[in-house]
Amino acid sequence: xxxxxxxxxxxxxxxxxxxxxxxxxxxxxxxxxxxxxxxxxxxxxxxxxxxxxxxxxxxxxxxxxxxxxxxxxxxxxxxxxxxxxxxxxxxxxxxxxxxxxxxxxxxxxxxxxxxxxxxxxxxxxxxxxxxxxxxxxxxxxxxxxxxxxxxxxxxxxxxxxxxxxxxxxxxxxxxxxxxxxxxxxxxxxxxxxxxxxxxxxxxxxxxxxx
Amino acid sequence: xxxxxxxxxxxxxxxxxxxxxxxxxxxxxxxxxxxxxxxxxxxxxxxxxxxxxxxxxxxxxxxxxxxxxxxxxxxxxxxxxxxxxxxxxxxxxxxxxxxxxxxxxxxxxxxxxxxxxxxxxxxxxxxxxxxxxxxxxxxxxxxxxxxxxxxxxxxxxxxxxxxxxxxxxxxxxxxxxxxxxxxxxxxxxxxxxxxxxxxxxxxxxxxxxx
DNA sequence: GCCTTTTTTGGCATGCCGTGCCATAAATTC
DNA sequence: GAATTTATGGCACGGCATGCCAAAAAAGGC
Numbered sequence: 102x103x104x105x106x107x108x109x110x111x112x113x114x115x116x117x118x119x120x121x122x123x124x125x126x127x128x129x130x131x132x133x134x135x136x137x138x139x140x141x142x143x144x145x146x147x148x149x150x151x152x153x154x155x156x157x158x159x160x161x162x163x164x165x166x167x168x169x170x171x172x173x174x175x176x177x178x179x180x181x182x183x184x185x186x187x188x189x190x191x192x193x194x195x196x197x198x199x200x201x202x203x204x205x206x207x208x209x210x211x212x213x214x215x216x217x218x219x220x221x222x223x224x225x226x227x228x229x230x231x232x233x234x235x236x237x238x239x240x241x242x243x244x245x246x247x248x249x250x251x252x253x254x255x256x257x258x259x260x261x262x263x264x265x266x267x268x269x270x271x272x273x274x275x276x277x278x279x280x281x282x283x284x285x286x287x288x289x290x291x292x293x294x295x296x297x298x299x300x301x302x303x304x305x306x307x308x309x310x311x
Numbered sequence: 312x313x314x315x316x317x318x319x320x321x322x323x324x325x326x327x328x329x330x331x332x333x334x335x336x337x338x339x340x341x342x343x344x345x346x347x348x349x350x351x352x353x354x355x356x357x358x359x360x361x362x363x364x365x366x367x368x369x370x371x372x373x374x375x376x377x378x379x380x381x382x383x384x385x386x387x388x389x390x391x392x393x394x395x396x397x398x399x400x401x402x403x404x405x406x407x408x409x410x411x412x413x414x415x416x417x418x419x420x421x422x423x424x425x426x427x428x429x430x431x432x433x434x435x436x437x438x439x440x441x442x443x444x445x446x447x448x449x450x451x452x453x454x455x456x457x458x459x460x461x462x463x464x465x466x467x468x469x470x471x472x473x474x475x476x477x478x479x480x481x482x483x484x485x486x487x488x489x490x491x492x493x494x495x496x497x498x499x500x501x502x503x504x505x506x507x508x509x510x511x512x513x514x515x516x517x518x519x520x521x
Numbered sequence: 522g523c524c525t526t527t528t529t530t531g532g533c534a535t536g537c538c539g540t541g542c543c544a545t546a547a548a549t550t551c
Numbered sequence: 552g553a554a555t556t557t558a559t560g561g562c563a564c565g566g567c568a569t570g571c572c573a574a575a576a577a578a579g580g581c
Binding site: 224228231232256257259260263264267268270271272275288291292295296297 | 434438441442466467469470473474477478480481482485498501502505506507
């Protein structure tokens with residue numbers, strides 16, 4: 102094989118490239134013309150591939166944009182998952198947002214806001230976005246389970262993972278529609294603080310209410 | 312007009328009847344044969360109508376089941392919305408679940424559990440279920456805004472409405488897959504208690520933590 | 522370099538979804 | 552009972568999504 106570690110075989114690189122081209126083309130077309138009036142044929146043409154090849158990269162039309170947000174959500178969850186349970190969630194949050202340079206974050210922010218606005222406008226895309234978040238639950242659950250001191254399958258951990266992910270989703274959408282963007286991480290902290298998700302621990306007795 | 316108040320014109324009754332027949336037929340077929348292998352033609356035939364008429368009642372195939380859960384979710388939100396802000400959420404919860412008789416609740420519970428399990432199995436149906444919850448947010452937001460002491464469009468109220476609705480969703484799904492069902496309202500109370508959604512009030516200062 | 526093997530891509534056909542259009546049947550109204 | 556209104560069904564059509572097969576391109580062996 103001609104590929105060294107981390108240089109995945111030039112063909113795979115080309116595949117990633119194509120996947121991104123599809124996503125970019127779809128994002129532009131959806132933003133310009135709208136989702137329903139854009140056919141898969143249009144996206145494929147704009148990305149320089151045939152319709153049949155499009156479906157080799159995307160399971161469905163509504164998945165064309167997923168590469169654009171799946172990675173960011175995945176990264177956030179990764180950081181949360183690998184941080185020790187003693188630290189509050191907001192610390193892991195800072196670590197996640199601190200990796201990129203300021204100017205790169207600004208450029209990403211503009212693109213991200215536009216993307217989130219498109220996602221929020223088209224119901225099926227928004228659902229896809231939420232679904233991507235739900236799929237992260239399995240990866241987030243173990244980390245939060247240790248924080249909450251409850252087993253992974255318990256109602257409490259399910260509630261917690263859902264609450265954390267939805268807090269992020271709601272916050273991002275709120276941020277995407279603000280006139281003055283501000284720093285997303287600040288809003289995130291405000292959200293976690295309001296819902297007091299940092300302090301959540303399992304009740305002493307799960308079933309004894311009084 | 313031949314219809315008195317609350318007896319909406321016999322034709323409308325027939326429409327509701329048809330809508331329920333569609334939903335029941337779809338629920339049975341989806342549970343038996345699966346979602347993808349069931350065509351809209353099948354549902355229409357089982358409901359005794361033509362394909363074209365199906366689409367006059369349902370915007371899409373994935374909406375065939377919505378009448379079965381939209382009303383229950385709507386009822387819960389109604390009760391929460393009309394209860395005064397001083398009472399904790401769990402009080403309104405008890406009021407909502409206390410309306411039906413015990414034996415009727417048992418029959419409904421079995422049907423509801425089966426329905427939720429189908430919804431959870433088929434991604435597109437689950438998304439539809441979540442979307443129905445999201446549409447309730449606008450109706451829930453005013454009630455929770457007065458409880459939280461924050462404006463309707465604020466980040467805090469958005470977080471709160473999302474958290475409450477998703478807590479219900481997660482709890483119902485947890486309940487649907489339990490071996491021993493138990494009382495749903497008890498799980499609901501446990502969920503609200505764990506997330507401390509009863510006690511949520513707007514922070515004195517949005518940014519000062521202590 | 523050339524040939525073979527493997528993978529990727531494109532074109533075609535097909536089935537289902539969802540909708541516009543129009544004719545028929547049913548109901549409401551007079 | 553006749554006219555008007557409304558619900559229903561049949562048909563055609565475009566778009567989505569997939570299976571199948573052949574052409575093209577890449578990878579590997581000589």
